[in-house]
Amino acid sequence: GMKSMVFLTAKMMQRTALFVTVGGLVTSLITTFLPHWKTMNSDLNEVENWFSGLWHTCLYTEEVGIQCKAYDSIMGLPMDLQISRVLMSVSIGTGASAVLAAFPGLEGVEMCIEPPGVKRRLLMFSGVLCWVSGLTTLAPVSVVAYTTVVDFWDEGFPDVMPRWEYGEAMFSGWFGGLALVIGGTLFFVAVCMGDYDRQTSSVPNSPQVKQKTQHYLKTEVL
Numbered sequence: 001g002m003k004s005m006v007f008l009t010a011k012m013m014q015r016t017a018l019f020v021t022v023g024g025l026v027t028s029l030i031t032t033f034l035p036h037w038k039t040m041n042s043d044l045n046e047v048e049n050w051f052s053g054l055w056h057t058c059l060y061t062e063e064v065g066i067q068c069k070a071y072d073s074i075m076g077l078p079m080d081l082q083i084s085r086v087l088m089s090v091s092i093g094t095g096a097s098a099v100l101a102a103f104p105g106l107e108g109v110e111m112c113i114e115p116p117g118v119k120r121r122l123l124m125f126s127g128v129l130c131w132v133s134g135l136t137t138l139a140p141v142s143v144v145a146y147t148t149v150v151d152f153w154d155e156g157f158p159d160v161m162p163r164w165e166y167g168e169a170m171f172s173g174w175f176g177g178l179a180l181v182i183g184g185t186l187f188f189v190a191v192c193m194g195d196y197d198r199q200t201s202s203v204p205n206s207p208q209v210k211q212k213t214q215h216y217l218k219t220e221v222l
Contacts, residue, residue, distance in 0.1 A: 009197075010193035013190035017187040020186060021180060024095065024134065024182075025095035028133070031141070031172045032054060033053070035055075035169075036169045037167055040164050050162075057071070084140030090132075091136035094133040098127075098129035105119045120194065124191055134184060145170050
């Protein structure tokens with residue numbers, strides 16, 4: 001069993017965690033600025049497509065293409081979009097901090113002064129930040145998807161009126177949030193693997209070492 005584990009070292013796991021985290025962070029960042037949080041196609045007017053995001057509303061027509069207009073004031077914003085702005089900003093902040101903290105925590109990256117155990121703590125700190133970042137992306141995206149669906153099925157709404165539906169940003173948001181949560185979890189897996197490596201290398205009576213000494217004794221006898 002040990003041979004197969006050697007292929008995936010703690011060092012590789014750290015780098016995998018960082019790679020997945022950066023992927024999630026970039027996806028969340030793009031999601032934050034995408035106008036496709038909600039879309040609306042009016043049945044009355046086939047050529048008009050509306051998109052709305054956290055920062056602006058866009059209208060797509062075949063003649064003009066896409067025109068976007070920023071929201072006039074925060075007060076006019078629906079509550080779910082106001083909360084989403086805050087949470088997505090928190091997500092990007094914590095995600096970026098996770099990447100910055102993880103980098104000096106990687107094995108093979110030298111720091112000027114390095115007390116023992118600092119790398120391990122940095123990776124754990126990154127892991128926690130990744131989880132916060134992932135959840136603060138998943139929460140607003142899920143809230144907006146939920147409110148959009150609730151409004152869509154609202155009985156009090158005349159049938160002729162076009163309704164908002166949730167757009168592609170929901171899916172990129174769920175993907176980015178999940179990637180951040182997975183990245184954070186992989187940082188902890190990397191820390192556990194590192195602990196295990198240190199344990200087995202520092203304990204002289206571990207089975208591997210015993211086998212080796214027996215092996216040497218056999219060769220001497222031969």
